[in-house]
Amino acid sequence: MDETTMEEGDHSRDTEVAPALVAVHPTQRSVAVAVGSDLRVFDLQGGCSVSLVDDSGGRPHNDSIRAICYGAKGKLFVSAGDDKLVKIWNTDPWSCIYTVSSEKRVSAVAISNDALFVCFADKFGVVWAVDLDGFHENQVLVNKKAVPILAHYCSIITSLEFSPDGQFIVSADRDFKIRVTMFPKKPLDGAHEIQSFCLGLYPALPLSAFQIIPQGFLVSGSGDSTVRLWDITSGSLLDTCEVGAEAGLLQSNGGEEECYPAVTDLCATPDGSLVAVAIQSLSGIMLLSCNLSAKTLSIVKVVTIMEEAFIPTSLGISSAAELLWIVTDSVGYDPIVLEDNEVPGGVQLLEKLQGSVSIQKEVFLAAAETVKSAMRSLLIKKQYSVEKREFRKKGRNDRKIKQ
Amino acid sequence: MCSISVSQVSFGWSISVNLVWREMLENEANPYLSKTTRLPRKRFYRARAHSNPLSDSHFPVPVAPSQVDYSLHYPQLFPSSDQDDGSQKIKFADIGCGFGGLLISLSTLFPETLMIGMELRDKVTEYVKERILALRVANPGQYQNISVARTNSMKYIPNYFEKGQLSKMFFLFPDPHFKEKNHRRRVISMHLLDEYAYALEVGGIIYTITDVEELGEWMKACLEDHPMFEALTEEDLEADPVAKLLGSATEEGQKVARNGGQTFQTVYRRIMPNI
Numbered sequence: 051m052d053e054t055t056m057e058e059g060d061h062s063r064d065t066e067v068a069p070a071l072v073a074v075h076p077t078q079r080s081v082a083v084a085v086g087s088d089l090r091v092f093d094l095q096g097g098c099s100v101s102l103v104d105d106s107g108g109r110p111h112n113d114s115i116r117a118i119c120y121g122a123k124g125k126l127f128v129s130a131g132d133d134k135l136v137k138i139w140n141t142d143p144w145s146c147i148y149t150v151s152s153e154k155r156v157s158a159v160a161i162s163n164d165a166l167f168v169c170f171a172d173k174f175g176v177v178w179a180v181d182l183d184g185f186h187e188n189q190v191l192v193n194k195k196a197v198p199i200l201a202h203y204c205s206i207i208t209s210l211e212f213s214p215d216g217q218f219i220v221s222a223d224r225d226f227k228i229r230v231t232m233f234p235k236k237p238l239d240g241a242h243e244i245q246s247f248c249l250g251l252y253p254a255l256p257l258s259a260f261q262i263i264p265q266g267f268l269v270s271g272s273g274d275s276t277v278r279l280w281d282i283t284s285g286s287l288l289d290t291c292e293v294g295a296e297a298g299l300l301q302s303n304g305g306e307e308e309c310y311p312a313v314t315d316l317c318a319t320p321d322g323s324l325v326a327v328a329i330q331s332l333s334g335i336m337l338l339s340c341n342l343s344a345k346t347l348s349i350v351k352v353v354t355i356m357e358e359a360f361i362p363t364s365l366g367i368s369s370a371a372e373l374l375w376i377v378t379d380s381v382g383y384d385p386i387v388l389e390d391n392e393v394p395g396g397v398q399l400l401e402k403l404q405g406s407v408s409i410q411k412e413v414f415l416a417a418a419e420t421v422k423s424a425m426r427s428l429l430i431k432k433q434y435s436v437e438k439r440e441f442r443k444k445g446r447n448d449r450k451i452k453q
Numbered sequence: 454m455c456s457i458s459v460s461q462v463s464f465g466w467s468i469s470v471n472l473v474w475r476e477m478l479e480n481e482a483n484p485y486l487s488k489t490t491r492l493p494r495k496r497f498y499r500a501r502a503h504s505n506p507l508s509d510s511h512f513p514v515p516v517a518p519s520q521v522d523y524s525l526h527y528p529q530l531f532p533s534s535d536q537d538d539g540s541q542k543i544k545f546a547d548i549g550c551g552f553g554g555l556l557i558s559l560s561t562l563f564p565e566t567l568m569i570g571m572e573l574r575d576k577v578t579e580y581v582k583e584r585i586l587a588l589r590v591a592n593p594g595q596y597q598n599i600s601v602a603r604t605n606s607m608k609y610i611p612n613y614f615e616k617g618q619l620s621k622m623f624f625l626f627p628d629p630h631f632k633e634k635n636h637r638r639r640v641i642s643m644h645l646l647d648e649y650a651y652a653l654e655v656g657g658i659i660y661t662i663t664d665v666e667e668l669g670e671w672m673k674a675c676l677e678d679h680p681m682f683e684a685l686t687e688e689d690l691e692a693d694p695v696a697k698l699l700g701s702a703t704e705e706g707q708k709v710a711r712n713g714g715q716t717f718q719t720v721y722r723r724i725m726p727n728i
Contacts, residue, residue, distance in 0.1 A: 174637075176644070201644035203607045204507050204637065225608060231647075240643065242681055243726055244651040247611040249517040 068114030068131065069314070072375050074366035076124045080141065081366070081375060084115035089129055091144060100144045104137075108149025111135060117170070121161035122212075126182075128168055130156035136170050136196075138182070150180050150196050158210035160219070167237055169199070169219065171207035176200075177221055179237045199241045200231055213262045214320075218245060218282060220268065222260055228270065230282045246285030259315045263322030265342055271313030277327055277338060279347050291347040293327055293336055317365035324350070326365050328376070335365070335376060492587045495552060495704075498580035503628055504573045506607045506638050512575075514604060518615045526600035527567060529589075543567045543614065546652070547623040548606045549640060551705060553581035553599075555623060557588065558702035560599045562694065569613075570601040578603040607640060610648050617654040621695065624672075626705035629665040641672045643679060650681040653723040658685070662699040662718045664709045669717025682721040689722075696720055 071084040080100065082091045089111060091100040104110060113133035120127050120141070127139040136150040136159065154172035161168050168180045178196035205223040212219055212233065219241060222228045228248035231241045248268065260270035267288075268280045275294025280287055294311055311330040318325045318340070325338040325347070334354040338347050366375040485497045515521045521543075524531040530541070545563070547555055550570025559568060572578045581601040588596040604613070627640045636642070641661060649659060659682065661672045676682045690696050700706045700716050709716055 198644070200647060203645065203648075205608070227611065239680070240647075242647045242650065242679065244616075244647055246616065247651075249612060 068116055069364065071115065071118050071364045072366040073118045073120050073127070074375050075120055075141065076122065079124065080144075082118055082120075082127065082129075084118050084129060084131075087111045087113050087115060087131070087133070089115060089118070102139070102144055102146070104146040104149075106137070106146045106149045108135060108137065108146070108151075109133070111137065116155070116157055117159040119159050119161060121165045122163045122214075123165060126161050126165050126168070128159045128161055128170070130159050130170055132156075136168065136180070138168055138180070148180075148194060150194065152178070152196065158207050158221070160210040160212055162219075162233065162237075163212055163214070163216040169210060169212075169237075170196070171210045171221060173206050175202035175205045175207055175223060177207065177210060177219070177241075181238060197238045197240075199237055200229075202227060202229065209260055211260070211262055213266070213282065214264055218262075220260070220262060220282065222270070228260065228268070228280070228285075230285065245283060248280045248282070248285045248287070259313065261316060261318045261325075263318050263340065263342075264320075265322070267322060267340075267342060267345075269316060269318055269322075269325050269340065269347070271316040271327060273312040275311050275313060275329060277313060277316065277325065277347060279340065279345060281345075288345040289347045291338060291349065293329060293338070293349065296336065296349055296352060315365045317367045319367060326367065328365055486587075491591060493580055493583040495580065498576050500574045500576040500580075506573060506605055506640075510605050510608070512603055514609050515612050518611075518613060518618070521613055523567075526569065526602070527597060529597040530567075541567060542618055543569050544619060545569070545621045545623070546571060546606075546614065546619055547625070549573070549624065549627055550581060550601060551577060551626070551703060553584055553601060554703040554707070555625060555698060556581070556599045556601070557584070557596070558698050559695070560596050562698075564595070564598060567598050568600075570599070571604050571606040571613075572601060573603070573605055575603050607645060610652055614652040616651055617657075619652050620654055620657045622649055622653060622657070622659045623699075624659070624661040625699060625703050626663055626709075627661075627668070629663070629668040631667070636671075639668070639671065641675050643675050646675055646679045646682065650679070650723055655723055655725055657723045658693075658695075659721050659723065660695065660699055660718075661720070662706070662716055664705075664714045664716050666715070666717060669719065673717075673719045676719055676721040680726040681723060683724050685720045685722055690720060693720070 068084075068086055073082045075081065075094075079095050080091055080093050082089065084090075089102065091102060092098075093100050111129065111131060111133055113131055115129050115131035117131065118127070118129045125141055127141050128136060129139070130136040130152070132155045134152045134155055136152055136156055137146050138148045138150070139145065140147050150168075150170075152170065152172055154174050154176075156170050156172055158171040159168065160170075166182055168182060169177055170180075171177045176198045177200045179199045180194050180196045182194070200219075200221070202221065202223040202225070205225040205227070207221050207223050209222045210219070217233060218230050219233045220228060220230050226249070230245040230248070232243040232245055234241055234243070248270070260268055262268050262282065266281060266283050268282045270278050270280065271293075272278070275292070277291045277293050278287055279289040279291075293313065311332065314328045314330055316325055316327045322340055322342060325340055327336045327338060329336060332352075334352060336352050337350045339350045340347050364376075485493060487494050523541075524533055544566050545559060545568035547553075547559075547568065547570040550556055550572050553570055556568060556570045559566075570581060572581065578601055585596055585599055585601065602613070624640055628638070630636060630638045653659065659676070661676075663669045663672065677684070685693070685696075696718070699718055700710065706716070
């Protein structure tokens with residue numbers, strides 16, 4: 051029994067691979083990809099890769115990067131992860147302007163729309179805010195401390211985002227909860243006023259990604275291979291789209307996957323009309339059309355990408371919404387660019403962006419498999435069988451048989 | 454022994470519990486009931502004093518407030534789940550209700566108000582369930598407006614109550630969690646107050662009491678610093694019939710009074726924040 055537990059422990063440590071992430075500059079000036087602890091930025095206008103300058107005096111990232119994002123205007127960029135560092139970058143020219151140390155590992159980041167605050171969420175379910183006042187005069191930030199503004203009760207926060215109008219900050223945790231909080235004028239005093247909770251995911255597998263779209267809507271993807279449309283002001287569920295069924299059809303010859311492939315990421319065009327969804331075990335991506343007046347989601351097209359072990363882990367879209375960026379793990383083709391002429395059901399053109407990011411070209415099927423299981427373990431809460439739970443309690447004093 | 458184990462595995466007002474309970478009532482020699490009052494006897498429900506609120510839960514939780522089945526909790530008021538038109542909702546919540554003393558006092562004081570106790574320890578929840586059932590049998594027509602749920606209220610408040618649904622919340626003699634490392638387990642904290650403010654209507658009242666001075670100061674400081682709560686004035690407190698019950702109605706409060714202990718009471722009102 052001891053041996054098996056140990057093996058499982060080792061196994062889980064081996065598979066703790068951070069899925070690759072992609073973020074696109076809102077006006078498509080650059081694209082950033084994070085693979086493990088490595089952050090790579092490619093300048094799309096200059097057509098060259100960017101060398102990142104770090105003058106902030108902090109350590110460089112030395113553990114898996116778990117979250118990256120651009121600010122709404124594209125002037126700022128934030129990266130954070132398991133090394134408990136939140137690095138705030140200026141994007142023009144690229145340099146790290148500040149490094150915030152977090153007490154816990156960071157699981158999500160967001161930049162307020164006015165670029166005055168950087169928020170990040172940690173593994174204890176606390177969302178922190180850093181005041182960037184002063185940065186805009188190009189001063190070097192000194193002694194900016196992160197302040198806790200809100201918390202989910204001890205549940206890992208999986209994603210964090212501001213609504214486009216800047217009114218709300220939305221956070222989702224692994225306990226199936228999406229919390230919509232008013233973002234106050236003085237965030238450092240705390241964000242106390244909760245607008246709504248988007249519930250209704252329980253007991254489905256938890257949420258993996260969400261994106262807020264204009265007019266107060268939110269699309270979420272979850273582990274039960276559904277994409278849901280929510281009204282964030284009331285927290286009510288408007289529509290559920292069973293994308294898994296569609297993906298299952300495509301996978302009829304596969305069969306080794308469980309019946310519910312998880313939605314790994316999703317990404318909407320800025321007007322919210324089109325949502326791109328990455329689903330586990332789907333070689334490609336799915337495009338959903340979102341009708342905001344009828345409040346419905348429907349599948350428009352499945353874009354199949356014929357590559358071996360194509361596992362999209364992260365999607366990015368710029369506000370121009372002409373290109374969809376997909377990053378896959380360990381497969382050497384990242385990023386793949388999908389041109390999308392915005393008309394639902396329109397012709398999709400698949401092209402590879404050559405040499406944009408220096409990633410080794412070998413295809414590691416085994417690594418892809420690892421990423422698959424890592425994605426899965428990231429999404430689900432650990433479930434223990436009754437025997438295992440009892441076994442784990444064996445050392446407890448109150449369980450010892452008194453003699 | 455068997456009757457207890459049956460009731461432990463069931464959740465909610467299950468039929469099996471009711472049947473077992475009726476059988477027990479008919480059986481005069483049942484050792485788990487008091488011979489004079491026919492109420493369940495506390496000593497047969499020995500529970501631990503504390504429960505870890507951080508551990509992952511393995512009990513069912515309603516998906517959303519609309520999914521809370523009132524017919525299971527208040528069978529006489531909601532004979533079937535179809536008839537629940539949502540007109541009457543739970544207004545009082547006793548968070549960490551323990552052995553249910555406050556609920557039982559409040560039940561006759563506010564006979565028209567629905568109230569629920571929330572308790573994390575399953576044995577204690579079972580005891581309160583049996584106690585309410587026995588009271589309903591002994592006093593026909595009474596105690597129909599109280600119920601208990603086994604849940605972790607630090608995690609699942611939004612699953613039970615809509616925004617602004619509650620008019621009173623009670624936090625009586627909560628776990629003190631002295632160590633600084635464990636302060637995040639305290640049921641009153643700045644971050645959790647956000648959720649309580651969400652569940653409370655404007656004007657709703659939050660009642661806290663403790664016999665631990667350190668915790669009393671902590672709870673007062675949290676409520677004082679929170680922009681969505683203000684303290685009740687002395688006159689308001691005098692006029693409030695519930696405030697008097699805080700120290701006297703609960704088992705824990707009676708224990709403190711028996712030992713001549715001091716209590717620290719903090720009562721605040723939910724207000725609109727000034728932004």
